[in-house]
Amino acid sequence: MATGRTHRPATRSRGIPEATVARLPLYLRALTALSERSVPTVSSEELAAAAGVNSAKLRKDFSYLGSYGTRGVGYDVEYLVYQISRELGLTQDWPIVMVGIGNLGAALANYGGFASRGFRVAALIDADPAMVGKPVAGIAVQFIDDLERIIDENGVSIGVIATPAGAAQQVCDRLVAAGVTSILNFAPTVLSVPDGVDVRKVDLSIELQILAFHEQRKAGEENGAPAPAAAAPVAPPVAARTAAAPAAPADAPGDGRNGPDGDMPAVMPA
Amino acid sequence: MATGRTHRPATRSRGIPEATVARLPLYLRALTALSERSVPTVSSEELAAAAGVNSAKLRKDFSYLGSYGTRGVGYDVEYLVYQISRELGLTQDWPIVMVGIGNLGAALANYGGFASRGFRVAALIDADPAMVGKPVAGIAVQFIDDLERIIDENGVSIGVIATPAGAAQQVCDRLVAAGVTSILNFAPTVLSVPDGVDVRKVDLSIELQILAFHEQRKAGEENGAPAPAAAAPVAPPVAARTAAAPAAPADAPGDGRNGPDGDMPAVMPA
DNA sequence: CCATCTTTGTGCACGCGTTCACAAAGACAT
DNA sequence: ATGTCTTTGTGAACGCGTGCACAAAGATGG
Numbered sequence: 001m002a003t004g005r006t007h008r009p010a011t012r013s014r015g016i017p018e019a020t021v022a023r024l025p026l027y028l029r030a031l032t033a034l035s036e037r038s039v040p041t042v043s044s045e046e047l048a049a050a051a052g053v054n055s056a057k058l059r060k061d062f063s064y065l066g067s068y069g070t071r072g073v074g075y076d077v078e079y080l081v082y083q084i085s086r087e088l089g090l091t092q093d094w095p096i097v098m099v100g101i102g103n104l105g106a107a108l109a110n111y112g113g114f115a116s117r118g119f120r121v122a123a124l125i126d127a128d129p130a131m132v133g134k135p136v137a138g139i140a141v142q143f144i145d146d147l148e149r150i151i152d153e154n155g156v157s158i159g160v161i162a163t164p165a166g167a168a169q170q171v172c173d174r175l176v177a178a179g180v181t182s183i184l185n186f187a188p189t190v191l192s193v194p195d196g197v198d199v200r201k202v203d204l205s206i207e208l209q210i211l212a213f214h215e216q217r218k219a220g221e222e223n224g225a226p227a228p229a230a231a232a233p234v235a236p237p238v239a240a241r242t243a244a245a246p247a248a249p250a251d252a253p254g255d256g257r258n259g260p261d262g263d264m265p266a267v268m269p270a
Numbered sequence: 271m272a273t274g275r276t277h278r279p280a281t282r283s284r285g286i287p288e289a290t291v292a293r294l295p296l297y298l299r300a301l302t303a304l305s306e307r308s309v310p311t312v313s314s315e316e317l318a319a320a321a322g323v324n325s326a327k328l329r330k331d332f333s334y335l336g337s338y339g340t341r342g343v344g345y346d347v348e349y350l351v352y353q354i355s356r357e358l359g360l361t362q363d364w365p366i367v368m369v370g371i372g373n374l375g376a377a378l379a380n381y382g383g384f385a386s387r388g389f390r391v392a393a394l395i396d397a398d399p400a401m402v403g404k405p406v407a408g409i410a411v412q413f414i415d416d417l418e419r420i421i422d423e424n425g426v427s428i429g430v431i432a433t434p435a436g437a438a439q440q441v442c443d444r445l446v447a448a449g450v451t452s453i454l455n456f457a458p459t460v461l462s463v464p465d466g467v468d469v470r471k472v473d474l475s476i477e478l479q480i481l482a483f484h485e486q487r488k489a490g491e492e493n494g495a496p497a498p499a500a501a502a503p504v505a506p507p508v509a510a511r512t513a514a515a516p517a518a519p520a521d522a523p524g525d526g527r528n529g530p531d532g533d534m535p536a537v538m539p540a
Numbered sequence: 541c542c543a544t545c546t547t548t549g550t551g552c553a554c555g556c557g558t559t560c561a562c563a564a565a566g567a568c569a570t
Numbered sequence: 571a572t573g574t575c576t577t578t579g580t581g582a583a584c585g586c587g588t589g590c591a592c593a594a595a596g597a598t599g600g
Contacts, residue, residue: 019587021483025476029458043547052460056550056589063549071548071595088479089486096478107377113458113475118482157485158478181488182481184474188299188383190322198484200477204454205383206295207470208366208428209358211452212388213291214468215427216359218451289557313577326559333579341565341578 016087020061026051027058028084028117034077043074085118095122095154097180099171100163101131101141104186108162109137122154127167144171151178158182165189172199286357290331296321297328298354298387304347313344355388365392365424367450369441370433371401371411374456378432379407392424397437414441421448428452435459442469 030050034042044062048055062068062075065087069075085091096114098105101124108114109124124136127144134141142150150156159180161168168187175183176197185191185201193199300320304312314332318325332338332345335357339345355361366384368375371394378384379394394406397414404411412420420426429450431438438457445453446467455461455471463469 017587022476022480024483025473025479026460028479029476030460044549045547050460052462054589056591057587059547059549060588067549069548070597072546072597074547087483089482090479092486094478094482094485103377103380107373108474110373111474113473114478117475117479119475119478157489158481182485184477184481190296190300190320192322196488198481200481202472202474202477203295203383204378204381204472205387205389206292206299207454207472208364208384208389209295209298209360209387210292211428211454211468211470212359212364213294213357215364215452216362218466219427287557314579315577324559326561327557329577329579330558337579339578340567342567342576344577 016064020064021088023051023053023057023061024084024088026053027061028081028088028090031077031081031084035081039077041070041074041076044069047075090118092118094119094158095156096120096158096160097123097125097147097150097154097156097175098160098162099125099144099147099175100161100167100187101126101136102162102164105160105162106136108160108186109139119158122156123150125150127163147174148178151175151180156180158184160184160186161191162186286334290334291358293321293323293327293331294354294358296323297331298351298358298360301347301351301354305351309347311340311344311346314339317345360388362388364389364428365426366390366428366430367393367395367417367420367424367426367445368430368432369395369414369417369445370431370437370457371396371406372432372434375430375432376406378430378456379409389428392426393420395420397433417444418448421445421450426450428454430454430456431461432456 027047030047031042033050034047042050044055044059048058051058059069062080065083068080068083082091096119098109098121101109105124105126109121114121121137121139124139124141125144125147126132126141129143131141132143151159157180159175159182161171161175161183163171165187168185168189169191172183172185172191172193176193181196182198183191183193183200185199186203188203188205191199191201297317300317301312303320304317312320314325314329318328321328329339332350335353338350338353352361366389368379368391371379375394375396379391384391391407391409394409394411395414395417396402396411399413401411402413421429427450429445429452431441431445431453433441435457438455438459439461442453442455442461442463446463451466452468453461453463453470455469456473458473458475461469461471
């Protein structure tokens with residue numbers, strides 16, 4: 001999954017576990033697909049398969065919402081779509097602002113998934129004067145100086161940050177100061193926010209790195225040894241090398257940029 | 271977090287808990303930043319703050335990797351960067367293919383975060399003949415018919431899917447058949463894959479929906495009542511309404527768009 | 541009206557992840 | 571060399587999430 005929580009209350013909101021909340025959109029998506037095919041009811045088993053989860057988990061999730069569903073029959077699709085939508089707050093309109101209209105920001109703005117479910121892009125904001133006025137996804141980009149006014153006038157409470165890492169915290173602070181209380185962060189940085197502000201982050205690079213870990217493990221198992229060069233179960237501790245000046249960087253990697261294949265020498269500091 | 275696991279072995283790989291693996295890239299990023307500032311050592315407290323996690327959690331995470339770190343001093347930044355990189359498999363080169371070069375796919379291809387850490391975009395693939403040959407991020411888009419050949423010739427084991435939802439499963443099947451064993455899925459669909467194949471998914475819409483849930487909850491608490499109309503703790507079960515035709519959608523919500531405050535009537539189907 | 545069959549809702553146990561709290565290890569000063 | 575002080579590494583307790591397994595509920599057929 002490409003998501004990671006940041007500063008979450010951890011306390012279950014209104015009795016609904018966080019893990020369940022995270023799955024509700026999944027169920028909603030599957031139910032919407034069924035609804036479009038005019039399927040009247042589904043069993044927990046069918047719906048669970050469509051959502052890619054365990055059926056017991058699905059039933060338990062739904063039990064937190066209430067006793068919808070009819071024993072011996074299943075769940076009424078339309079009714080459940082409505083209940084989950086309401087629970088997620090999708091029955092109302094959420095104006096959002098997106099800050100940082102670069103490659104990623106523009107792609108996100110064009111992404112239909114945003115506007116599809118109650119979310120409305122109220123404004124696109126960028127710090128580059130050259131971008132201002134340009135239409136992206138049919139909306140003219142506005143200058144970042146107007147950020148506070150835009151948020152206030154549109155009643156925005158959700159912001160999306162797609163700026164470079166260096167600008168993210170600063171933008172975040174301004175968003176929060178202007179009244180935004182939920183932030184979706186695409187910049188590869190840890191954002192610090194006051195209590196009461198929710199941050200969710202999406203980091204593409206991190207997802208790939210997690211995949212690489214498992215990929216490496218798979219490759220290592222096939223090659224006979226438990227792990228190729230990565231085997232050495234207990235690596236030698238750093239030991240005596242404390243006040244040895246910043247000579248540290250000199251002994252670990254070969255040099256700043258290593259070989260063209262991007263690989264590291266297997267030699268380790270003694 | 272904008273990520274969600276799918277079909278994960280759940281068994282800890284080589285003794286390293288999955289939750290720890292997911293945090294390693296976070297630590298690595300923070301350490302890299304320190305390294306660039308030529309900071310020789312960090313304490314668990316400092317590094318934890320930079321990575322946005324608990325210091326005890328960080329120390330426990332590192333303990334799974336081995337006993338790096340020196341008591342009374344902290345961790346050697348360069349050494350730790352190397353150790354984590356090696357553990358994640360980033361000391362080797364990972365050729366990846368990206369399928370679906372639309373708005374999102376093109377943005378991802380241009381995204382520097384991919385190439386930065388051992389990942390190399392080996393090919394961009396699309397099903398639209400009009401796209402083929404066009405350079406995106408300096409690479410010419412190739413036709414999907416060559417997918418198997420491309421994967422084979424480049425030894426690709428990681429694939430990124432950025433196609434529309436409808437095409438995702440089909441593309442996934444072809445990737446897996448061609449030998450890809452790790453997939454990062456940006457399409458809003460549940461992918462089914464055989465055992466041994468890892469899938470991580472990133473769904474922007476889902477992240478926003480989770481934020482909306484918490485946002486709604488916050489708004490509800492401020493307005494006095496624990497939850498506005500969403501309160502009704504135990505909603506009446508759907509009960510007798512089985513073969514009642516698709517009349518369901520007609521009785522649940524008042525109408526398509528409800529009141530200006532975006533709330534729903536408390537009336538439920540009897 | 542009764543029997544059977546399907547499917548929900550949930551009590552319970554298990555395992556993973558998080559956090560606390562502290563002993564051990566080492567640096568540093570004297 | 572000895573003592574003090576800092577920081578790691580980890581044992582142990584706790585809590586959440588997951589999955590099993592089953593009883594209760596209701597539909598369906600006779």
